[in-house]
Amino acid sequence: MSTLTPVSSFDDLRSLVRQLPQPDTAAAEACRRHEAELTKPAGALGRLEELTCWLSAWQGRHPPRLDRVLILVFVGWHEIAKHKVSAYPAEVTDQMVLNFQAGGAAINQLARLAGAELQVIPVGQGRPAHDFTRRPAMSEAGCVRALNIGLSAVPEDIDLLAIGEMGIANTTAAAAIAAGLYGEPATAWTGPGTGLDTSGVAHKAEVIQGALDRHRAALKDPLEVLRYVGGRELAAMLGAILAARLRRVPVILDGFTSTVPAAVLQALDPASIEHCRSGHCSAEPGHRRLLDRIGQRPLLELGMRLGEASGAAVALQLVRAAVACHNGMATFESAGVSRKR
Ligand SMILES: O=C(O)c1ccc[n+]([C@@H]2O[C@H](COP(=O)([O-])O)[C@@H](O)[C@H]2O)c1
Numbered sequence: 554m555s556t557l558t559p560v561s562s563f564d565d566l567r568s569l570v571r572q573l574p575q576p577d578t579a580a581a582e583a584c585r586r587h588e589a590e591l592t593k594p595a596g597a598l599g600r601l602e603e604l605t606c607w608l609s610a611w612q613g614r615h616p617p618r619l620d621r622v623l624i625l626v627f628v629g630w631h632e633i634a635k636h637k638v639s640a641y642p643a644e645v646t647d648q649m650v651l652n653f654q655a656g657g658a659a660i661n662q663l664a665r666l667a668g669a670e671l672q673v674i675p676v677g678q679g680r681p682a683h684d685f686t687r688r689p690a691m692s693e694a695g696c697v698r699a700l701n702i703g704l705s706a707v708p709e710d711i712d713l714l715a716i717g718e719m720g721i722a723n724t725t726a727a728a729a730i731a732a733g734l735y736g737e738p739a740t741a742w743t744g745p746g747t748g749l750d751t752s753g754v755a756h757k758a759e760v761i762q763g764a765l766d767r768h769r770a771a772l773k774d775p776l777e778v779l780r781y782v783g784g785r786e787l788a789a790m791l792g793a794i795l796a797a798r799l800r801r802v803p804v805i806l807d808g809f810t811s812t813v814p815a816a817v818l819q820a821l822d823p824a825s826i827e828h829c830r831s832g833h834c835s836a837e838p839g840h841r842r843l844l845d846r847i848g849q850r851p852l853l854e855l856g857m858r859l860g861e862a863s864g865a866a867v868a869l870q871l872v873r874a875a876v877a878c879h880n881g882m883a884t885f886e887s888a889g890v891s892r893k894r
């Protein structure tokens with residue numbers, strides 16, 4: 554299997570972003586033509602029809618295929634957790650890694666149901682992202698290491714990738730990145746995460762705002778925003794989304810925290826996340842706002858707010874439904890069904 558060359562700096566990553574492969578428009582067109590032949594009124598499968606053509610465009614093949622689907626869950630640790638910004642204690646991150654390995658988490662069940670392989674990837678275990686109210690969350694070298702973990706996690710022979718994360722306090726990092734990226738106050742992006750009450754959310758927003766004020770001068774560049782107020786699993790997700798693009802693998806995004814790295818990538822190049830679709834809109838209020846900002850319409854809105862790629866995994870069932878219809882249905886001609894008058 555060919556490996557992608559690791560990046561050695563932010564500049565290196567920026568030059569990769571300047572060489573992104575484009576969708577296969579011939580495969581997408583073949584998909585649209587076949588869609589029109591299937592035994593249904595034109596357009597009657599709604600957004601499922603767009604999904605098959607999106608898959609065809611990025612897989613570069615018609616018919617699209619879902620033989621090998623991979624779910625990557627990146628795990629990160631956050632010193633910012635000591636500021637009481639999460640409803641749960643920081644040790645839950647280690648405990649959930651064990652739970653993933655034992656098969657006891659929601660994503661273990663959902664991955665099996667979706668016919669997907671699951672890989673849980675700890676990013677910098679024992680080296681949490683620093684308390685970003687005091688110093689940058691990561692050095693450039695540390696951030697580049699995390700980006701490379703994501704870049705190297707995506708095999709070339711997969712048909713679809715779903716991306717998620719786990720890490721106590723990472724909605725604080727995600728909200729800080731979104732606020733830094735769009736130059737908006739912390740309150741616009743801060744929510745309850747795992748379940749803070751109103752005063753907890755207000756405190757979390759103050760912690761984030763303090764960090765944004767402190768680092769204001771450094772927050773002019775999207776990768777510096779990620780480095781100053783982000784976390785290692787967020788950087789790794791950006792690397793994985795970019796690797797998928799370079800390998801022409803379509804991506805389903807999960808919740809607020811996993812959508813933030815996609816927004817950072819989009820800030821580097823507006824066309825860089827066209828291979829991504831949002832699996833769901835989470836209950837974290839910043840997610841809807843972020844999806845509007847990056848121009849994504851989520852497939853599902855179920856009030857989920859779990860992370861760990863769970864919403865993306867449920868959305869995989871819709872992608873499977875779309876492909877089952879597209880690849881299995883008879884045509885008007887083969888079934889002898891009359892066309893529209
Ligand atoms: O991504 C989301 O939409 C989302 C919303 C709420 C919670 N989470 C998950 O909960 C953790 C972060 O929440 P918190 O309150 O510790 O910042 C982390 O493990 C995420 O996977 C994720």
Ligand SMILES: Cc1cc2nc[nH]c2cc1C
Pocket residue numbers: 641645649718719720747859860861
């Ligand atoms: C139990 C638990 C499971 C999680 N999975 C993703 N984030 C999580 C946060 C908590 C607290």
